[in-house]
Amino acid sequence: MKQFYFFLLASSMLAGLAACTDDTVAPEDNWVYAPTPYQLQVPAHFPILEIPEDNPTTEEGVWLGRMLYYDPITHADSAKSCATCHVQEHSFTSDPTVIPHINLGWSKNFLWNGKLQNGLEDAMLFEVSEFFKTDLSRLEQHPDYPRYFYEAFGERTITYELAAKALAQFERTMISANSKYDRVLYGDQTEFFTDAELNGWEIFFTEKGDCFHCHGGILFTDNDFHNNALDTEPDDGLMAITGNPLDKGRFKTPTLRNIALTGPYMHDGRYETLEEVIDFYSEGLKRSDTVDPLMKSVHLGGKHLTEQEKSDLLAFLLTLTDSTYITNKNLASPF
Amino acid sequence: MRTVQRYLPLFLFLLVLGLFSSSCKKEDSKPAFQLSFEHEVAGQDLVMFTQWYDCAAGHKFQVHRLKYYLSNFNFQKLDGTTFQTGLVQYIDLEDPSTLSLLLQEVPEGEYTGMSFIIGLDEFTNVNGGLPNTITNINMEWPLPGDQGYHYMKFEGRYDSLGMGSIKNFNLHTGATGGNQNYVQVQLQFDNSINVNSGTWNIHLMMDLNEWLQNPHVYDFETFGPMIMANQDAQQILKENGADVFSVKAIEKE
Missing domain, CATH: 1.10.760.10 (Cytochrome c-like domain)
Incomplete structure (x- = not known):
């Protein structure tokens, strides 16, 4: 029993001591680094x-x-x-x-x-x-x-x-990573493309539309720089950083994920809608010295998609929207 | 502090052991091959973007991009045995870190030649067959119905024989329509090399012009810039590809 009283006494003294110390210590001493x-x-x-x-x-x-x-x-x-x-x-x-x-x-x-x-x-x-x-x-x-x-x-x-x-x-x-595209291809197989989306998917991922060489892969960007034949006298782009004339008009490939939410389009926002962007790739390409070789149809002014193909391609692009994001x-x- | 004292002897013992074993290792370390991947056009130095070259079809062309895979390296010895490695090498002319490959632990022997694949064999060339890196993803071959990766992206521009327009070409090779299309390359060394120690530098040279000739003249105009699903174009490139590489030099460091 004596021992118990001694224990009590000792612990209360210790507690008192600790309280005293607390009074003199700045709050930051109690911060904890344990990420x-x-x-x-x-x-x-x-x-x-x-x-x-x-x-x-x-x-x-x-x-x-x-x-x-x-x-x-x-x-x-x-x-x-x-x-x-x-x-x-x-x-x-x-x-x-x-x-x-x-x-x-x-x-x-x-x-x-x-x-x-x-x-x-x-x-x-x-x-x-x-x-x-x-x-x-x-x-x-x-x-x-x-x-x-x-x-x-x-x-x-x-x-x-x-x-x-x-x-x-x-x-x-x-x-x-939760667009319709992700759910159709990598989900539990309860969602499917419509016929228009499926056709747009083929245009996107074949050389018909040939979008995928720059905007391909699961990130829908190649993380690289290209001159996409926007102008005969392109803006500087990467050249502004490297000083290399070969980089004139080369801009970072933007991801097409959530592209319907991120207009207007191009580095200078010249196109208000995705329809205008598709029209550009279809009929509006312009040659300049640094146009990327991947712009395979630049000598023809573009891919010349039909109106049906354009609307199917747009339908596919809309499957890249992730509303949960x-x-x-x-x-x-x-x- | 007490803990440190308690474990100090053990630590020292391990340190000495480590030093000892690493020095042992050095003595009997196996030889290595340092492969370097070099590029030229018809014997001329490759200057990207600005230099025009002549090709057999009569066009002048420039090189703007070259990315490709080599795989299934296999080194042949005089005694009939081989040294193989499963490493896949991605080569991008604009990334100098991809232009060499160090193969360590090479078995000793008298080596007479080597073989490899330009591209990927049917076991690797499937969706997800390579590690899921940004680089590999950018090489994907996503055509509906096909599988795997681009074996090569060789891109540039050409004049169309004075017809007044510069056009782009894209020699994108890969498997399409059930045809694997990878290129098997076999190279004999001029003299066999007696590999028993040290690092051997093997300089491999790709002559880009050879994609456009031997045995077939490849004309950009015939197939146009979109050949991924065109097996006739793929077949010509596959057959032309067999002799695009040569062994430029082998030296011991």
Whole structure:
């Protein structure tokens, strides 16, 4: 019994001691760095998602990235957040100059002219440090962000690199893989193409329409740059970055996933509708010195599809819309 | 700290063991082949995009893109045995990292020649037959009814014999309509090489002009730029492809 009283006494003294210590300790000493790995839902029919070893995807990192994406605090003047231009209901774009944020985890090149080619972290680093010129001191003084950064990275100093890493982690969760196309080809075989969609699929994936050489594969982009015969005097495109005249008019191939949501089209938004885009590839091709060899019918001005073929091709393109992506709550504003 | 002290002897033991075994390994390390893939047009250096070349059909042509697979490498020895590797090599002229292949653990012997496939055999050339990487996905051959991957994308432009228009050509080879169409290449070494140690550099040269001649003259005008489902064009390219490669040099490092 004596021992029990001694135990009680000792433990209450210890508890008291601990309480005393608590009073003198700053709240950040109680922050915990124990990140939980984030279970990325990469569909089986998608390519291998390469994640840099120094930036594993964690619940804490993705949360922080999502906060930063939607919070105007990232902008030097708080004028806008990433989400101001990357609007979820438009597959995270809003304007032809704004590349949609969709499946960028697989992207090697960023921006229409390929200005950024060193991976997602590097692209995000540009966004915070140069494009938005984030004022890091405002993040440091914020009541919550210092803790979020600590929980995500175990670092007490907020840097552009860490903000970029968090944004890249969030971007990797922006996976769209639930279009009708995915469900028909990789689903439980309860959905089927209509006759028009099926015919459009054949036009798309054969040399009849020959869309697939650039917009093919499960990502519906080849992650490369092409001059698609838009103009006799093309805009600079990749040449603006490389200085190489052979790159004049070469622009990044945009994904056709969610293409119905992301008009107007082309790098300068010259076409309002997908019908106009199809008309262009059918009859409107123009030769210039750097036209890609894959534009096989440029000497004929285009593919010369019939009206029926055009409407079938459009029907197929509409099967690439993933409506669950634009309503996915995990990608929506956390505010 | 105590943990460190407790395990320090074990750690040192493992370290010494590691050093010992790695030095052993070095002594009896097997020879290696370093394959390099080089390209020319009718004996001239390949200059992409700007240089015009003549072909047997009479056109002038430029080369703008070349991507292809080599597979089923097989090295033949004087004693009749072979060294094979299942590696598939993707080659893209615009990506220098794809222009060489190091094969390690090569068995010793007197080597007289080698063979390989341009493209993929029927076991690999199925949907999903290669790892699901962006590169391989971009080589997919998605024609309804067909399977697998492009074996080669050889693209550029040509003049149409003074008819006033420059046209694009796309020599895209692959399996279509049940025809596998891959190209089997057999190369004899000028002199057999006695491989017992070190790294042997084997320089393989592809002459792009040979796709357009020998035994058949391939005329871009005859088939047009869309040949993926055209077995007549595929057959000509398959037969022309057998001698596009030669062994330019072999040297020991």
